[in-house]
Amino acid sequence: MIAEAALECVPEEIAGHPAVSSRAKKLGRKAQETLLDRSYHHAAMKRLPDSWKRGRPDIVHFALMEALSTPLFIQGQLDVYVHTFGDMIISMAAGLRVPKSYFRFEGLMQGLFRDGVVKSDEGAVLMEMRKGTLADLIKEVKPGRVVGLSSAGVQSSAEQVVRKNYVDSCMFVIGGFPKGHFGDDTKALFNCTYSIEGMGLEAHVVIARILYECEKKNKREKPSQAA
Amino acid sequence: MIAEAALECVPEEIAGHPAVSSRAKKLGRKAQETLLDRSYHHAAMKRLPDSWKRGRPDIVHFALMEALSTPLFIQGQLDVYVHTFGDMIISMAAGLRVPKSYFRFEGLMQGLFRDGVVKSDEGAVLMEMRKGTLADLIKEVKPGRVVGLSSAGVQSSAEQVVRKNYVDSCMFVIGGFPKGHFGDDTKALFNCTYSIEGMGLEAHVVIARILYECEKKNKREKPSQAA
Structure with missing residues (x-):
């Protein structure tokens, strides 16, 4: 269980900041559909409450990769959940692999925040997100x-x-x-x-x-x- | 020691491929000064020899982060080296931290391949690269x-x-x-x-x-x- 994870989309209140909109433009997405990320949004994050514990999807990526790469998880003896700063709960399908490439991980997470679910090409649910503490x-x-x-x-x-x-x-x-x-x-x-x-x-x-x-x-x- | 690491800059022979040049343009760099990365360059890599074991800087990032985050390294009881596919040797200064953000790691590695060294703002050598098997x-x-x-x-x-x-x-x-x-x-x-x-x-x-x-x-x- 990874708790209070610094993973969320850009909140409304800083969506218009130049650092945020230039990054969103590069990704070809609306600002609120991109991940809040201190590497790109440092200047914009100054005005966010609790900003010191937000906007670090890289930390969540490493932590998740670590858990999902273990034989314990691969062999079905471990359930992995992420609870986010904004009180969302993400659950992972048994045996799920997430990409090591941050670029691909970012795309996956953006899709999850938008749709509440990530499915495989065959329609199997890989990750689900719901509101919850x-x-x-x-x-x-x-x-x-x-x-x-x-x-x-x-x-x-x-x-x-x-x-x-x-x-x-x-x-x-x-x-x-x-x-x-x-x-x-x-x-x-x-x-x-x-x-x-x-x-x-x-x-x-x-x-x-x-x-x-x-x-x-x-x-x-x-x-x-x-x- | 991380050996035969899939870390190198884009080789000359595929520098003109559209997948490579469009990524280089986004980064504002010459193609040969960007990291070869299967996430972006998959189509271009088909014509590279041994392409199955090249172009995975994300793997090197995770492996390096893992080693440098241990108390063993932090307390000076471990030397960490990376030997790359192209026979370059990278050595790390004692106690070095590399960024968890891939975007920042990529910038650091691009600088290392270009200059052969990464220095702190104070001029201390953080990483060095030299030719070697x-x-x-x-x-x-x-x-x-x-x-x-x-x-x-x-x-x-x-x-x-x-x-x-x-x-x-x-x-x-x-x-x-x-x-x-x-x-x-x-x-x-x-x-x-x-x-x-x-x-x-x-x-x-x-x-x-x-x-x-x-x-x-x-x-x-x-x-x-x-x-």
Whole structure:
């Protein structure tokens, strides 16, 4: 679960800013149908509330790629969701691959925000987006435990966190924003919060380590299935 | 060490192709000063030799980001090199951060291919590029062991590979290309080659797991330094 992800389309209030409209023109889209992206919209973002945790689709791209590239996900033992800054929930079809090319990822996400769904050429649903808070998703998925990963959490290690918490339906929550901490609404949903290293780590590094430890735990407990 | 990386500028022979020149025009650069990228140049690449393992700067971006985001690199316990398809060697300054935004990464790499060096605003060298094969680099760095990671290697696990091989100056070599195997010249340089999973893994996943296991081994052996 990637939470409070810095992924959204350009909001109305800055759609007319020159930095935004020149980028939209290059992409051949309306400004509100392009992703908010600090790399292009830095000047325009100054007037946005909470701008420090918005407009980083690159972070979400890396985090998502990390999760979807693991054997755990590829073999159907992991569900991946993204909760965005604007309270949208994105769910991924089992085994989904997203493109490593940012240009292609951007196109996919723009389509998702516009249509609420991305389908394969054969019509299968690959990704869906709906309005919803993280609390809504937890009510729906009903995980046995909700574990937050944050540099402000209890000091531990990825191995220990997984050993203690990875039971049948544990939800690990990683922040999809550039700096700072989870909001209070998010923190209130965690059964516990851990820091897995003595320093701050990028979201994608935390994801790689937690999921790898989950795979190792699975192999230890079901050695017959181990590769 | 990321080897045979699919990172190069557009070669002369396809510089005039419409797919190439239209992308170059958008970037405001000469075609030969833009990165070869299958996302944009697919049609033009058909006539390139070995095109299946070229033009994937996105793979190199993910792999490099993975290595440079680890505490192992941040704390100065890892040197990172990229060897490219065209036999260029890129070395990274200690503690270097590369941008997660592909747009910014692309600009950085284009500058590196043009100038052979990327410097900070203060004039410090951040990345350097020079002509050289992987064999040249090994002669220079003199690692105690050279370990290839490949789905064609001996079946093992990241933990076992690190346990057996991570001594003072071990060089781990990961392929920076989309599919297939290392070339014969590269394979001949390996002391041993391992596969760390029962399935093919993306380069960035292999990097994440090997480096994480290196950190774990360091912490086990020097517990006083552990976080």
